[in-house]
Amino acid sequence: MTDLRxxxxxxxxxxxxxxxxxxQSVLLQKGFAKTSLREIAAAAEAxxxxxxxxxxxxxELMVSAFRAHQKEFIEGIRRIAAGPGTVPEKCRKVAASWSEKLTLxxxxxxxxxxxxxxxxxxPDLRPVVREMEGFQVAALTELVQxxxxxxxxxxxxxxxxxxxxLGGLFHRFLQRSIFGDPVDPEQQERAFVEVLDLLLMELDGVSAR
Known part of the structure; x- marks a missing residue:
């Protein structure tokens, strides 16, 4: 019998x-500076x-919340990178996914x-920022190579x-959304595609040398 304990x-x-x-729920609502451990405990009913x-x-709680969200985001890029299609097609799928996530x-x-x-x-928070930056670079590398x-x-x-x-685009569209400015999902997607296309053009130039 399987032990369910x-x-x-x-x-x-x-x-x-x-x-x-x-x-994560409380931090997203109030931000780091205005969030207390007591509020997080109340949200967790603990x-x-x-x-x-x-x-x-x-x-440490903020880092854990950040890692959880980043893990899902990076795995999304890697799933597309490992899937069918040409590199430009995959880049467009990723751009569409990012736009959808920001919109929803x-x-x-x-x-x-x-x-x-x-x-x-x-300073204690800097290692995780570097760590996640490394994961993002690795995921983008998998996507475009x-x-x-x-x-x-x-x-x-x-x-x-x-x-x-790409981070600047995320920040700009995020800011517009939070400030209540209308954001066109297709505009978001095109902006991401343009940056990824620039990267692919550079890679084509490097491979042609």
Missing amino acids: MTKVQKHARNREMLTAAA PLGTLHYYFNDKS NSSAYRIWYDLGNQALFE SGEGLGHQTTLRIRDYYLPM
Whole structure:
């Protein structure tokens, strides 16, 4: 008979996920600066001491919430990258996916920028920002490479040029949505496609040399 009882490790992981989801909900509504551990505990319907048992402080909770959201986002890119179609077709699928996510749930991305801003003042948050940036670069690399792997210099270009461009678009469309300005989903998608097309054109130029 299968043992339906959860192990301590499974229970610990489940409880951290539950608290992370509650933290994500409150952080998205109020931001890091205005969120208290007591509010997160109330959202999770858990004693405040439970938060302190599973997380050292609010910063660790924010990192956990950020990682959970980033993991889903990056896995979405990788699923498309591993799927059928040419590289340009996959890039367009990714652009369409990003536009859809921003249109349906733009506020879910506020935590990215909140964490990045907070990391300017809290050194303990900087490693996770670098870590997730590395995952984003790796996912974009998987998306745009065909057959042969990309060289180190091209990967640096993705990190230092194209990733900031895409991040800037996310920030701009997120800001417009939150401020109540009308945002055309097709405009969002075209903007992402244009940046990815620039990257593909650069890669074509490199491969032709």
